[in-house]
Amino acid sequence: MFGVPSITVEELKEKQSRSEAITLLDVREPNEWAISDLAGSVKIPLGSLPQRFSELPAADEIVVYCRSGARSAQAVPGPACYGNGGSEPTNTDANLVLGILPERGLLGGRKPLSVELARRPQI
Numbered sequence: 001m002f003g004v005p006s007i008t009v010e011e012l013k014e015k016q017s018r019s020e021a022i023t024l025l026d027v028r029e030p031n032e033w034a035i036s037d038l039a040g041s042v043k044i045p046l047g048s049l050p051q052r053f054s055e056l057p058a059a060d061e062i063v064v065y066c067r068s069g070a071r072s073a074q075a076v077p078g079p080a081c082y083g084n085g086g087s088e089p090t091n092t093d094a095n096l097v098l099g100i101l102p103e104r105g106l107l108g109g110r111k112p113l114s115v116e117l118a119r120r121p122q123i
Helices: 011-016 046-056 070-075 091-097 115-119
Strands: 023-026 061-065
Touching: 011 023, 091 115
Parallel strands: 023 061
Antiparallel strands: none
């Protein structure tokens, strides 16, 4: 199983105190939002994420959370070519390198892909 990048509460607080560009993404269901809320988070249920991915700022680091971690682990964009910290080779990376996916990116270019990141040796 591939490792899922994680961040501690302390690390998140430190990044926020340095005003780093971070988007908090809540992938819980709407009925769960009232239970607890992180101010300023973007709320997109996991099942809607593929259709609504373009709503997320491309330049920000995205910190995904849910109730227990199971859904947020599924939401982490794993392909290295996404530029979101993925380090394991995926079919998406291979398809980009082979020219099956367009270098201009996905969603009409709104989700850029990096051939350079896809080609990096995976250690």
